[in-house]
Amino acid sequence: MKIACYLPEIIFTNSDFEREFPDWNASKIEEKVGIRQRHLSAKGETALDMAFQASERVLDGEDKGTVDFILLCTQSPDYFLPTSACILQEKLGLSNKTGALDYNLGCSGFIYGLALAKGLLAAGIATRILLIMSETYSKHLHPADRANRSIFGDGAAAILLDINDLPHIGSFELGTDGSGKNNLIVEAGAMRKPCVSESVAIANEDGTFHSPNHLYMNGPEIFNFTIESVPGLVSSVLQKNNLSLEEIDYVIFHQANKYMLEYLRKKIRIPAEKYYNNMLMTGNTVSATIPIAMVESLEQGKIKPGSKLLLVGFGVGYSWGAVVITW
Amino acid sequence: MKKEEFLRLLKEALEFQDIDLQTATDLRKIEAYDSMAVMAVIAFVDENFSKRLTAKQLAAISTVGDLMELIGMENFSG
Numbered sequence: 001m002k003i004a005c006y007l008p009e010i011i012f013t014n015s016d017f018e019r020e021f022p023d024w025n026a027s028k029i030e031e032k033v034g035i036r037q038r039h040l041s042a043k044g045e046t047a048l049d050m051a052f053q054a055s056e057r058v059l060d061g062e063d064k065g066t067v068d069f070i071l072l073c074t075q076s077p078d079y080f081l082p083t084s085a086c087i088l089q090e091k092l093g094l095s096n097k098t099g100a101l102d103y104n105l106g107c108s109g110f111i112y113g114l115a116l117a118k119g120l121l122a123a124g125i126a127t128r129i130l131l132i133m134s135e136t137y138s139k140h141l142h143p144a145d146r147a148n149r150s151i152f153g154d155g156a157a158a159i160l161l162d163i164n165d166l167p168h169i170g171s172f173e174l175g176t177d178g179s180g181k182n183n184l185i186v187e188a189g190a191m192r193k194p195c196v197s198e199s200v201a202i203a204n205e206d207g208t209f210h211s212p213n214h215l216y217m218n219g220p221e222i223f224n225f226t227i228e229s230v231p232g233l234v235s236s237v238l239q240k241n242n243l244s245l246e247e248i249d250y251v252i253f254h255q256a257n258k259y260m261l262e263y264l265r266k267k268i269r270i271p272a273e274k275y276y277n278n279m280l281m282t283g284n285t286v287s288a289t290i291p292i293a294m295v296e297s298l299e300q301g302k303i304k305p306g307s308k309l310l311l312v313g314f315g316v317g318y319s320w321g322a323v324v325i326t327w
Numbered sequence: 328m329k330k331e332e333f334l335r336l337l338k339e340a341l342e343f344q345d346i347d348l349q350t351a352t353d354l355r356k357i358e359a360y361d362s363m364a365v366m367a368v369i370a371f372v373d374e375n376f377s378k379r380l381t382a383k384q385l386a387a388i389s390t391v392g393d394l395m396e397l398i399g400m401e402n403f404s405g
Contacts, residue, residue, distance in 0.1 A: 032363050033363070147361070147362060208362060218382050219362040219363070219365070219366060219382075220362060220365040220366050220369055220382035220385065221381065221382040221383075223366045223369055223370070224369060224379060224380075224381060224382070227369075227370075227373055227379070228379065259363065259366065259367070259370075260366070263370050267373075267374075
């Protein structure tokens with residue numbers, strides 16, 4: 001398994017927020033949610049462009065002809081149709097014998113991508129898969145929505161998996177609860193509700209802003225969902241893999257926000273030294289947070305060959321998933 | 328839990344160092360009572376009372392006393 005990341009060039013810092021919203025104490029952002037800056041896609045730069053950049057990095061030095069499947073996770077595609085993964089095949093110059101599909105998931109997307117990849121490899125449908133997480137939530141946010149703008153950052157990660165990785169990908173635990181759909185949603189712009197012509201910001205009860213065209217997140221309810229679902233998810237996936245928490249070398253959860261992650265860590269009793277909690281320089285990049293964290297953990301030597309990693313994703317849908325992999 | 332203890336722990340959980348938190352305090356009038364603070368209240372109640380409060384329930388209350396009623400007055404003394 002090989003991983004590469006791409007973060008767009010524009011950096012928006014907490015000081016930039018202070019300049020834009022002089023009455024807002026933006027210095028508290030780092031302390032509360034653990035984010036100092038986030039990368040933002042430029043105007044006209046899309047998740048597909050970022051997916052291309054991350055893919056080029058992971059494919060550097062590789063024989064492109066060996067890739068026979070593209071799985072692209074995004075909730076900010078270029079078009080309703082065609083599929084971004086199809087356009088990516090041509091941009092990357094991959095073979096016409098490459099299978100390609102997009103799948104629409106948020107913070108659980110990386111776990112689902114690994115599950116799909118494992119299935120395709122195990123069934124002999126594919127032998128080398130390019131799995132990409134690319135997200136530009138910044139384009140879904142209302143300019144007045146400083147709270148969500150402070151949390152989300154744009155980013156992409158590309159992972160190359162082949163048949164040799166199969167024994168290293170353990171058992172999955174996946175789950176869904178569509179009753180949470182209204183708590184994290186971009187309501188208008190697709191088929192159910194067309195884009196509204198004037199996107200005036202609506203003030204939500206908690207001081208955030210959105211319009212039907214923009215992302216709405218009920219942060220406290222999402223927090224409730226995570227404290228309800230994640231502890232059980234962790235114990236189920238460990239059980240499925242016949243492992244105890246003590247036998248796991250490193251734990252990487254979806255990097256939602258520092259506060260939520262620390263609360264979950266304490267609740268599940270995961271030792272701090274084997275728990276990743278860092279989104280200081282990137283913010284919450286949705287489906288890309290786990291692979292971005294893996295790259296950083298590899299650089300810091302926290303993940304070594306043979307390390308048993310517990311990976312856990314949860315969020316919009318609601319959708320969740322966890323897996324144990326051996327590096 | 329003793330009421331004084333509750334007020335002290337809640338104040339600590341919300342990081343409201345400069346605010347005199349009493350049962351009559353209107354949380355809505357506190358500028359720092361934002362969505363992160365609501366999350367902190369949910370965590371605080373989950374941790375100390377093993378009770379899950381919804382965002383909707385918390386959106387409907389104003390004072391610290393209202394919060395205590397949501398948690399259930401049987402949990403408090405003094």
